[in-house]
Amino acid sequence: MAISDKDFELLRDFIYNLCGMYFHSTKKYFLESRLTKRMEATGTKTAMDYYSLLKSPRGGEELRFLLDEVTTNETYFFRCVPQLNAIETKFLPEIVEAKGKMGFRKLRIWSAASSSGEEAYTLSMMLLEKRSTLLKDWIIEIVGTDINETVVAQAKEGVYNAYSVRNVPDLYKKKYFKEENGKFILSPEVKKFVTFNKLNLYDDTKMVFMKSFDFIFCANVLIYFDLAAKSKVVQHFYNNLQPYGYFFVGQSESLHGVNDKFKTIHFPGGFGYKK
Amino acid sequence: MDRQVMLETARNMVATIDDLPTIPAVATQVLQLLNNPDVNVDEVADLMLADQVMTARVMKMVNSPVYRPSQEITSLKRALVYLGLRHIKEVALTSSFINAFEDKGGVLEVAPCWEHAFGVGMVAKVIAEKIHYPDLEKAYIGGIIHDIGEVVLSYYRAEQFAAVLEMTRQRPIKLIDAEAETFGTTHAEIGFCIAERWNFPEAYREAILFHHDPRAATSDPVLCAIINLADLFCTVRDLNYGGRSWVVFNLAEEDGWLILKEQFPSLAQLDVERFCYELDDAVPDVKELVSSIFSKA
Numbered sequence: 001m002a003i004s005d006k007d008f009e010l011l012r013d014f015i016y017n018l019c020g021m022y023f024h025s026t027k028k029y030f031l032e033s034r035l036t037k038r039m040e041a042t043g044t045k046t047a048m049d050y051y052s053l054l055k056s057p058r059g060g061e062e063l064r065f066l067l068d069e070v071t072t073n074e075t076y077f078f079r080c081v082p083q084l085n086a087i088e089t090k091f092l093p094e095i096v097e098a099k100g101k102m103g104f105r106k107l108r109i110w111s112a113a114s115s116s117g118e119e120a121y122t123l124s125m126m127l128l129e130k131r132s133t134l135l136k137d138w139i140i141e142i143v144g145t146d147i148n149e150t151v152v153a154q155a156k157e158g159v160y161n162a163y164s165v166r167n168v169p170d171l172y173k174k175k176y177f178k179e180e181n182g183k184f185i186l187s188p189e190v191k192k193f194v195t196f197n198k199l200n201l202y203d204d205t206k207m208v209f210m211k212s213f214d215f216i217f218c219a220n221v222l223i224y225f226d227l228a229a230k231s232k233v234v235q236h237f238y239n240n241l242q243p244y245g246y247f248f249v250g251q252s253e254s255l256h257g258v259n260d261k262f263k264t265i266h267f268p269g270g271f272g273y274k275k
Numbered sequence: 276m277d278r279q280v281m282l283e284t285a286r287n288m289v290a291t292i293d294d295l296p297t298i299p300a301v302a303t304q305v306l307q308l309l310n311n312p313d314v315n316v317d318e319v320a321d322l323m324l325a326d327q328v329m330t331a332r333v334m335k336m337v338n339s340p341v342y343r344p345s346q347e348i349t350s351l352k353r354a355l356v357y358l359g360l361r362h363i364k365e366v367a368l369t370s371s372f373i374n375a376f377e378d379k380g381g382v383l384e385v386a387p388c389w390e391h392a393f394g395v396g397m398v399a400k401v402i403a404e405k406i407h408y409p410d411l412e413k414a415y416i417g418g419i420i421h422d423i424g425e426v427v428l429s430y431y432r433a434e435q436f437a438a439v440l441e442m443t444r445q446r447p448i449k450l451i452d453a454e455a456e457t458f459g460t461t462h463a464e465i466g467f468c469i470a471e472r473w474n475f476p477e478a479y480r481e482a483i484l485f486h487h488d489p490r491a492a493t494s495d496p497v498l499c500a501i502i503n504l505a506d507l508f509c510t511v512r513d514l515n516y517g518g519r520s521w522v523v524f525n526l527a528e529e530d531g532w533l534i535l536k537e538q539f540p541s542l543a544q545l546d547v548e549r550f551c552y553e554l555d556d557a558v559p560d561v562k563e564l565v566s567s568i569f570s571k572a
Contacts (some may be wrong), residue, residue, distance in 0.1 A: 022552040026559075090447060090523050254548035265548055266511045267523045271551065275527065 001034045003028075007047040013033075014054060018063060019223040020230075020254045021070075027252075032070040038062070064224060072221040075115045077122050077160075078167040080219075082269025087215070088126060090267065091246050095214050096134055096243060106139040110213045112237070113221040114144030114196060117155030118164055121186060123215075124193045125172050143210070147197035155196045158186035194247050202229065207236040214242050219250035226259065234259045239274060247273040276455055278464070278491070285464035288471070292431050292555050296375030298368070298473055301326035305367045306474065319363055320352040328365035332370040332568060333358075339393075339564040345460075351481040353551040359412050368475060371417055376423075377569060381430035389565045392419045392516030397561060398505035398554060406501075414501050416496045420475070420500050424466030424483065428454070438446055443521060465488055490530045498539055503531030512554045514561060 003011070008031070012023045023031050039108060042052040042062065052166065053062055075078050099105065107127070111120040127140050133164060146152050165173060165184045177184040199206055201221065216237050222230050237247050238261055247262060249255060255262065264275035289295065290399030298306075304322055308314055324330055330351050337354040338347055348354050358366055377385065403414035428436045435457055442453040454461040467484040476484075476493045482502050485492040487501035507529065509515065510522040526532050526547060536542050 016549065022549060025556045047519070057333065059302060091445075191426060252552065253554070254546070256546040256548045263525050263527050265509070265523060265525050266551070268511050268515060269513065271511075271548065 001032060001039070001047075001072065003032055003035070003047040007051070008032075011047065011054075013034075014051065015063070015066075016254070018054075019067065020256070021026065021067070021174055021214075021223045021250075022252045022254060024252065024258055027109050031070070034066065035154050037069055041065070050098050051099070061076045067162075067223055069169070071223075073163070073251075074220055076164045076167055077118045078169070079119065079122070080248075080270070081167075081270065083251075084126060086267035086272070087246075091135060091215070091272070092130075095242075096138070096246065099214075104142070105137060107135065108213045108242075109140075109215045110210060110217070111142065111144040111219040112201060112216055114146045114155055115148075115151050116164070117144055117151075117158065117194070117196060118160070119217055119219070120144035120155070120191055120194045120196070121158070123217075125176050126189045127193070128176075128190060134250055140193045143213075145196060145201075145210075146196075147158040147198065147200045149198050152196050152198050155255070156223070158191050160184045185228040195246070201233045201236070204232075204236075207240070210236075210240045211238055215243050216241060216245070216247045218247070219253070222249060222255075222258075223253060230255075234262075238262060241275045243275060245275050249273075276298075276459070276484045281455070281460040281464045282467070284410065284460040285468045287467060288455050288458070288460065289427075289468040292427070294471070295427075295431075295472075296379075298371050298375075300417065301329060302371040307363050307366060309378070316352055316355050316363075317340075317427075320350075320355055323355075324351055328374055329360075329367065329370045331375060331420050333366055335564070335568050336366070336370070339560070339567070354419040364476065364544055366416070367414055368473060372420060372473075373568065376426050376430070379426065379430040381433045382440060383425065383429040383516055385445060385569065386562075386565055387515075388422070388429070389569070390562055391509055391514050392422060393564055394509040394558070394561045395419070395421060395505045396558065398508050399501050401500050402505055402535070405545065406497075406535055406542055408497060408501060413478065413498060414505075417498055417502050418505050420466075421467050421483055421486045421506060422462060422466065422504070424462030424464070425471060427465050428458070428462055432458070447523070451568065461487075488530070489534055496534055502536035504529065504535065507531070508551065508554060512551055 008025075008028050011031070014145065016022050028052065035047065036103065039045070039050050042050070042053060043213055053059060095107070109123055111123070114120050125141075125143050129136055144154070144155055148175070161187065162182065162184070162252065168177070176187045176190050201207065225233065235256060238259065241247060249268065262275065265272050265274045299387040301323060308319060308322060318345070331353050333351060334348070337357055338344060344357060348357055355363055355366070373389070380388070396415045399418035400411050403411045408414060437479075439450070439453045442448060442457075444449050449471060451461045451463065463484050463486065467480055470480045470483050478498055481494050482498050483494050485499040486502045486506055489496055490502045493497040507522065507524055511524075517559050
């Protein structure tokens, strides 16, 4: 179902103000298709009826369903290339230099909503490529956590379908995957830097133990939290970072108004938050 | 490096370029006409109509999605009124400038250069609006012309400039620093010298010279700060010379941002993330404007 530009802008602004996810106008078609599904499910006839539903007391619950629709299939290898480029070109060398000077040759990375593991393993591959140069003799620890045990188990297994690996550069695909019956099996070399655990980001007693990370990633999760919960979790991330560490959210997310301690660092095609 | 020395180097370099484009006769006449305090818009419009290319460019600029007039403007006179009488000079110069360089791509291709130029113009205007800067057109035009020095280097010093770009790819060095290393001057000083030769008004000359160093500006530091920020945002949001310029910045530490916040404290509340996402949405409009300006039709 096509929605008018005006209705699209209204919905986009409402969703953004509520959860901090921005729908680019290039994603209008995508939002339309997902909205159509939700409208069918809720029996609403027009975009404006659906908008009224979102604003009603039942709106919070419905927004979660909509966000599920929108973020589903959003987990794949090399998902956010501008982010990876910025890390590789700038942020990683900067941190390696600073820590190297202190004689502290250990890198810790946290994929805080790791789902089936694609993000954590992408980073592992990227760092593996630097094993003989920038990260020679460095200890690398990548931790993936998710609230959902099923996806944590999948992540540990490390077997993927063609959709998940569609963005993997050929060089990496050949080097780090074995293809069997249409499945892509990740090499043990990539897996050895990464551990996966179940973790609820809202669990303060567990969160305080996630210490000393250089990079933290948390995509497509904070959008589900209200402002108070978001602030609390983001403050944990802040505390859990090393000085000058970086925190990244998803490609269309915003932390505006959530935390005023992080500095926004802009790079080509995106931005991240620096402690 | 001493700015006076860099300016001198730039002057010498510009002086050696013997086929540097000149301002078309009509633009010169328009400028002369505008020196008369009693000039009226009809006279200017009549004169400009003699130059069809200039007329067409002005019409395209004013009707672009970037400018967004409420209805399409179909007469040159209305276009001039809409852009503001006081800006006819700049419009004439900008149009001449585009004309002069449209086939001079050099190392940087024509389209990405102008996408950056018009992008910075558009973003500068948006920022100017947010801080209630009194002259939005000035911000827009200042944005369009801020990198004229880059265009000159890319075309007239192609080989060395290609090496400069390569340098920025090999190590984390800013384009402007790589230029200073190679040429002993930068696109800011070179642009300033061109603007001087073309008799651009003082505020624009300053904006070109200080768009990377707005603290050094004396006549209109706010304008320089606006253009500095607009330039930074465009460089990270796909209006970045086709990805040839790699920039990372911490907004909180940027002079342009600090200058504007000193003057307009409410800017601190700006949702910068959303600002960037909205800028992404406007990128196709800018690209469309550039392709329409350079289409032969």
